[in-house]
Amino acid sequence: MEMPTTVAKTNTHIRPVPPEIEPGVGAALNVFIADTYILLAKTQACHWNANGPQFYAMHQLTEMQYAELFAALDDLAERARALRQIAPNGLAAMLQLATLEEADCAIGTEQVARMLATDNMAMAEHARDLADEADEAEDSATHDMLVARIAVHEKAAWLWRSHLA
Numbered sequence: 001m002e003m004p005t006t007v008a009k010t011n012t013h014i015r016p017v018p019p020e021i022e023p024g025v026g027a028a029l030n031v032f033i034a035d036t037y038i039l040l041a042k043t044q045a046c047h048w049n050a051n052g053p054q055f056y057a058m059h060q061l062t063e064m065q066y067a068e069l070f071a072a073l074d075d076l077a078e079r080a081r082a083l084r085q086i087a088p089n090g091l092a093a094m095l096q097l098a099t100l101e102e103a104d105c106a107i108g109t110e111q112v113a114r115m116l117a118t119d120n121m122a123m124a125e126h127a128r129d130l131a132d133e134a135d136e137a138e139d140s141a142t143h144d145m146l147v148a149r150i151a152v153h154e155k156a157a158w159l160w161r162s163h164l165a
């Protein structure tokens with residue numbers, strides 16, 4: 001059988017991501033990654049250091065949440081790489097990029113619940129804004145990833161609010 005002498009044309013039904021759009025979504029995704037990292041660090045610090053009534057329930061819930069955040073970070077950072085970004089390159093870069101602030105986590109369980117409810121609601125809002133931005137850029141993969149994060153953070157916020165009820 002004779003081999004074709006010309007390279008097949010690129011499939012025209014696959015629309016390439018416009019290169020001028022990628023840096024915007026990718027750079028914004030890096031900020032979300034940094035915020036996710038800060039929330040992971042805070043949630044884990046609360047797992048270790050919080051005190052007071054409801055400690056055991058809070059200890060278990062924080063563990064579930066930081067494990068989920070850790071797994072999510074890998075997917076988010078690899079998406080940033082697929083968008084030709086350098087993912088946040090170390091702890092200093094995370095702190096520089098993040099909009100979420102670090103906090104003292106050696107506090108009471110009620111204060112932890114209040115803080116993590118607020119942080120998770122802020123993350124849900126952040127994910128919603130970024131999902132809209134990805135949608136406008138016709139970046140379906142980033143959009144879908146961010147929509148999934150809205151649900152995760154809204155659920156986490158509900159669990160912490162319920163702790164306070």
Ligand SMILES: [Fe+2]
Pocket residue numbers: 047063
């Ligand atoms: Fe633990």
